Each structure stands twice: as structure tokens, then as C-alpha cells.
Amino acid sequence: MPIGRLMPENSASGSAYRAFQDLLTAYRTSRVLMSAHELGIFETLAHGRDSARGICLKTGMDIPYGSRFLNVLVHLGLLDTQAETFALSEFSKCFLVKQSAAYQGRTLEFEKALFDAWQSLAQTLRQGTRVYGVTEKSTEDYKASLSLYLGAMDNAARIRAVELWECVKVGHEGLIVDAGAGSGAFLAEFLGRHQGWRGVFCDLPDVVLLAMENPLLQAFGNRLAFQPANLLTEEEPAMACTQADIVLCSNLVHCQGKEETQGLFFRLAAVLAENGILIIHDFFTDASHGGALYDLHMMLNTYNGRTYSVSDLCAMLTPFGLTHHSVVNLASGSTALIFSRKEMGADRFVDVVR
Ligand SMILES: C[S@@+](CC[C@H](N)C(=O)[O-])C[C@H]1O[C@@H](n2cnc3c(N)ncnc32)[C@H](O)[C@@H]1O
Structure with missing residues (x-):
């Protein structure tokens, strides 16, 4: 309660x-x-x-x-x-120790940086616009912030990737596209579990360059392709590939406003095979108290980011024929919404374990 x-x-x-x-x-x-x-x-x-x-x-x-x-x-x-x-x-x-695979050191460093942003909550609410961290960053500061951000995402993603992929049972082969892949932790966990699958790492060019140097991702050789793209502004479908069996969109829909997110869905639906599934993994305002607080986190730290309710997302994906969905609440507090164009039946390659 x-x-x-x-x-x-x-x-x-x-x-x-x-x-x-x-x-x-x-x-x-x-x-x-x-x-x-x-x-x-x-x-x-x-x-x-x-x-x-x-x-x-x-x-x-x-x-x-x-x-x-x-x-x-x-x-x-x-x-x-x-x-x-x-x-x-x-x-x-x-x-809390480096030797552990679940070490959260980068998350702790990132949260420390967020503390000051939360001090500006009342001022932000009065002003109706972001007030913290609005000054232009130098190249050095930008690189340091990107590294801190991706490191924190990675610490959390390593835990949640295990939880998510435990719930999604797939066939022997297929193509997974990770849109806004970040550190690549979700892709690495998935491709490690399913040897017959290929993956596409899609993110902004700076993030793709860092990922291409990551030995954990390099180990997948030609099973993993890298696709630099701005998924919010490209006029044409941003990704070269189509017919993806799974499109994963983890913690990306909250980074921007509703109109841009609608454009993002247009691009993701364009690469999804007719029988494929779109997984939106995120925090939702109506899924948990943490999801509602996450909305404020976006208010303080992004220009127009926000969280959505599950029904908001259902309405936003209906125009793309993605009318069926399942909700999977992960033990660590986030939620995965799994959308498809057809009812998921026994003949489908993917099965969701709730
Ligand atoms: C919050 S992180 C999530 C990373 C990863 N999916 C996860 O769940 O850990 C959001 C990711 O989306 C990427 N991103 C943000 N805007 C994007 C855009 N316009 N086009 C492509 N990727 C974008 C960021 O670079 C970042 O890697």
C-alpha cells in the first residue's frame, strides 16, 4: 500500500x-x-x-x-x-564489491551525481522546465558523463537482462535488434543463451563506437552487427535490417516526449517481422511506485523525458498493428511489455513465462 x-x-x-x-x-x-x-x-x-x-x-x-x-x-x-x-x-x-558480477559501483557513482538534481525538484516544478544540468558541456565533460551514464546502465542491465531473458522462451534461431542498446548487456546475455541467434546493436553513433571496442560484444564475432542511428529523427527507417523476430527497446521510451516516442515506434515497427515481438522494458507510472518516481527522475534530468502508463503504450502501438500484449513484472522492479500483431499461440517461436 x-x-x-x-x-x-x-x-x-x-x-x-x-x-x-x-x-x-x-x-x-x-x-x-x-x-x-x-x-x-x-x-x-x-x-x-x-x-x-x-x-x-x-x-x-x-x-x-x-x-x-x-x-x-x-x-x-x-x-x-x-x-x-x-x-x-x-x-x-x-x-558492493568489485569482484562480484552484480557489482553496482557505477550505479552508486551515477546516483551521487543525481542527488543535486533532486535538490532542484521544487524549483523545477514551479518553473515547468528543467533547471538542473542545462549548461552546455565541454567535450571532456560530455565524454565523462556518457561513460558514467553507460556504466550505471550496464550495472543495472546485467541484473535485469537475466531476469528478462528467463521469462522469454525462444526458438533455435532468429534475429534480435536492440534499439538504444547502451552497454549491450541485454544483447550479450541473450546471444550468450541462444547460440543460433544473430543480433543488431543499434544506438547513437558515439555509443556504437564505444560498444564496438567492448571485448564482451566483440566475442560474438559476425553474429553481432552494429548500427549507428538516431532513432528519433531519421526520416527513412533508420535501420538497414528488417524482419527482426525480436525488437528490444529497453529504457528508451522514457528518454523523450510522446511525439518523438511515437516516431520511434514507427521506426521499430518497420523492422519487426509480421510474427515478431516488440519488447518495451521500462518503468511505467501505473506498474509500481518506483515507476511513478521515475517520471520525476526524467523531469529533472532530461528535456522532455517522461514515463507512461501501460495503457498509454497500448494506445501508442495500436496504429502499428501491435494490438496484443503481455505484462511481465521483473523481480527487481521494472516491467517488460511484450507486444505482437497476433495472439501469441502455441505455434509461435516465443513464449512468455510470467
Ligand atoms: C537509458 S539508456 C538504456 C540502455 C539499455 N537499453 C538498457 O536498458 O540498459 C538509453 C539508451 O538509448 C540511447 N538513445 C537515446 N536516444 C537515442 C536516439 N535518438 N537514437 C538511438 N539511441 C538513442 C542512449 O544512447 C542510451 O544508450
Whole structure:
């Protein structure tokens, strides 16, 4: 239930006030996580358990203050403690150390940069236009921001790609086009699972150049083609290929306004085979509380990006004959909408497991 719907009169235990306090102070836990990462506590403990004194000396914390901070990390479940020593919890070992495949270091760096944008929320709402990060970037700053952005996308995509492809069962061979492929994590996970498939990595030219240098993607050899394209402005169908069995559009529809997204769908529908599926993986305003908040994230950090409801997308895809859809809510909080022109039956190569 949304926190604000908890009514004090229905809550003799006072849980509504506790929910209010949690809402009010949510930033504190985020700051604790960010500071522990910034201080290098997780990396220090990746080498083994240590005393409070040892950790404080290695990370540059004052010993009395640092010891109190370590106690908080234990309460949050980020560290375990035993015999006056501290060690990483299983949760931290998974997400917070470089050695883990699920490491979220780039996501943490990116979120740190977003913090300032969120401070400008009230001003943005009053002004009705983006106020944060509007000054022109130098080439160096642009390159650094692109790398940070793609790194954060990659950290999240590696987790969600596994979740998504677990739900989509496909035949032995086919063609998948990833529109706005970013780091290529979704494509890499898919092509790794399905050896008979070929893929097309499609994104803006700068992003394609970076992807072509990525050894993880190079390993697919001629099974993977690279297609630089601006999917929002090309007059003609932007991609050389057609007849794709799967077109994936992950976290791209929220980057711009509705009119541009409608143009994007025109171009994606043009490359989709008659029996193919279009997968829109994103956050939707009506799918979760996180999806609704994501709309504000776009308001603060893009010129006209926004999130949509599931029914908005159904209406936007109907003109392209994509009238059937399934909804797959992924465990980590995002949603995949799987569109097709025909009802998905047993004769189809793709099956969605919900
Ligand atoms: C939020 S990222 C998502 C990356 C990846 N699909 C994922 O889910 O992790 C959006 C991607 O769309 C690409 N993109 C944005 N505008 C685009 C456009 N006009 N044409 C092609 N790609 C675009 C960006 O470069 C970026 O790689």
C-alpha cells in the first residue's frame, strides 16, 4: 500500500507515524550507503574481516566516530559483526564489491551525481522546465558523463537482462535488434543463451563506437552487427535490417516526449517481422511506485523525458498493428511489455513465462 494511504485512525500500533518518519528520513539510509562506498569500507572488507580500529585506519575515519558508523552498517544489514570484528554481509558481497558480477559501483557513482538534481525538484516544478544540468558541456565533460551514464546502465542491465531473458522462451534461431542498446548487456546475455541467434546493436553513433571496442560484444564475432542511428529523427527507417523476430527497446521510451516516442515506434515497427515481438522494458507510472518516481527522475534530468502508463503504450502501438500484449513484472522492479500483431499461440517461436 502507498505509504500516504496508511491512516492514523486505522493504525492503533502507530505504524502510520512510523511510515511517515521513514518517508521523511529516507535520505539518511541512502547517505549512509553512499558514504560507506565513498570511504572504501566495502572494498577494504573484501580482503577479509577486520576490527573497527583496523577499518578506521585503512579508510581514514576517526576511530570513535567511525566505530559508531560501522554499528549503523551492521543495523542496515550491510556488515556482519562477530567477536568485535566486522565482515561484509552476503548482500554487500553481492552488490558492493568489485569482484562480484552484480557489482553496482557505477550505479552508486551515477546516483551521487543525481542527488543535486533532486535538490532542484521544487524549483523545477514551479518553473515547468528543467533547471538542473542545462549548461552546455565541454567535450571532456560530455565524454565523462556518457561513460558514467553507460556504466550505471550496464550495472543495472546485467541484473535485469537475466531476469528478462528467463521469462522469454525462444526458438533455435532468429534475429534480435536492440534499439538504444547502451552497454549491450541485454544483447550479450541473450546471444550468450541462444547460440543460433544473430543480433543488431543499434544506438547513437558515439555509443556504437564505444560498444564496438567492448571485448564482451566483440566475442560474438559476425553474429553481432552494429548500427549507428538516431532513432528519433531519421526520416527513412533508420535501420538497414528488417524482419527482426525480436525488437528490444529497453529504457528508451522514457528518454523523450510522446511525439518523438511515437516516431520511434514507427521506426521499430518497420523492422519487426509480421510474427515478431516488440519488447518495451521500462518503468511505467501505473506498474509500481518506483515507476511513478521515475517520471520525476526524467523531469529533472532530461528535456522532455517522461514515463507512461501501460495503457498509454497500448494506445501508442495500436496504429502499428501491435494490438496484443503481455505484462511481465521483473523481480527487481521494472516491467517488460511484450507486444505482437497476433495472439501469441502455441505455434509461435516465443513464449512468455510470467
Ligand atoms: C537509458 S539508456 C538504456 C540502455 C539499455 N537499453 C538498457 O536498458 O540498459 C538509453 C539508451 O538509448 C540511447 N538513445 C537515446 N536516444 C537515442 C536516439 N535518438 N537514437 C538511438 N539511441 C538513442 C542512449 O544512447 C542510451 O544508450
